Amino acid sequence: MRRVLLAVLTIVAVATGGVVAIDAQTTADRFEPNDDIETATEIDAGTHGNLSIHTDDDTDHYAVDVKPGTPINVSVVFDHSASDIDASLYGPDEQQVDAAISVTDNETLTATADDGGTYYVEVRSYLVGTAPYSLDVRTGTAGTSEASADADRFEGNDRVENATSIERGEYANLSIDGTDVDYYAVEASESDDLNVSLAFGHDAADVDLTLYGPNESVVAESDSVTDNETVNYTVESSGTHYVRVDTYGGGAARYEMTVGPIDQSGNPLPVGALPVLFAALIAFGLARRLR
Missing domain, CATH: 2.60.120.380 (Jelly Rolls)
Structure with missing residues (x-):
């Protein structure tokens, strides 16, 4: 089976579905070295926390295997104030199938694996900077609803x-x-x-x-x-x-x-409507008891 590489460049944050709390971190994470496709870290679908872009020129790559017709949803969760992180998703032929280059927190990649194999996600920092992030990868067979x-x-x-x-x-x-x-x-x-x-x-x-x-x-x-x-x-x-x-x-x-x-x-209820209503009911009840 060909492999899908999930590459996270200089700064990556993942988030789709579950979100992981991020602790400040600029040291190399447990998946280093994974600076190119050849050294991409093989991961399973799920949430992977405590990752980092630990130097200005750091690039992180991850590889995940998927079956034909499977939806792929990748989320990178990070703080944009630390670094402008971008992400890309590549197919088994290493051709780009999606990219996320916003100027806000977090990036999301989505695609359907027309060909089964290994897909590659690349996440990088557009400018210099280091930052912690978490990565969430979800895969599954598309429904027929x-x-x-x-x-x-x-x-x-x-x-x-x-x-x-x-x-x-x-x-x-x-x-x-x-x-x-x-x-x-x-x-x-x-x-x-x-x-x-x-x-x-x-x-x-x-x-x-x-x-x-x-x-x-x-x-x-x-x-x-x-x-x-x-x-x-x-x-x-x-x-x-x-x-x-x-x-x-x-x-x-x-x-x-x-x-x-x-x-x-x-x-819509007016702002404060519920507290006012409850207060009125309580006051009414007290008034009845005092009569």
């Missing part, structure tokens, strides 16, 4: 910079497949309650949910192995928060998303 045939109305939202702006409410007829990632942007103020829930059938796909704060760091996540996912978060910093929906291990599914809190009619 009809959801994979129809992109939903929000598509084009596969990266955080293209996130669809939404408000609190209910959103039906959404879809995702093994190579898709959906991002949504919602505004929230400090001390707000921000609740996000996904309704889907786990037999179609293992859909996961992650919530990021204004600095694009993970603040809440839900990655069970059952139907539906939910996160509940009390906002610590005002600004744009990002909802990420993806699948673990491939598959395709339709889902419904609720961003709350909302009332029984699906309308």
Whole structure:
């Protein structure tokens, strides 16, 4: 079987699905030396933490074997303030099949392995700098659900910079497949309650949910192995928060998303409505007892 090389150049950060906490580190990591394809580190799908671009000219390479028709999703999680990390994915013939060169935290690569074998991911620093990062590689057989045939109305939202702006409410007829990632942007103020829930059938796909704060760091996540996912978060910093929906291990599914809190009619509750309501009920109860 030909091999897929995942090369992480000077600074790489991986993130798709699960996110690993990153400790400051500029020393060579356990996979060195892996500075070129010939010395690429063979890894399995999963999350690999405590990695680093430890010198200005460091380049990290990783190799992962996949079967024909398998979706590949690679995430690099890092702090862009430390270094501008870029990433590329190469096929068994060492030709580039995807690239991620944003100017924000984290990079994501996605592709489908038309030919089985070893694929190569290359992650590098565009400029000088050293930084710690974590790498997440997910592979799986694409599902046959009809959801994979129809992109939903929000598509084009596969990266955080293209996130669809939404408000609190209910959103039906959404879809995702093994190579898709959906991002949504919602505004929230400090001390707000921000609740996000996904309704889907786990037999179609293992859909996961992650919530990021204004600095694009993970603040809440839900990655069970059952139907539906939910996160509940009390906002610590005002600004744009990002909802990420993806699948673990491939598959395709339709889902419904609720961003709350909302009332029984699906309308957003005013900020502070719940505390005021509870206070009113308590006051009413006390008044009755004092009568």
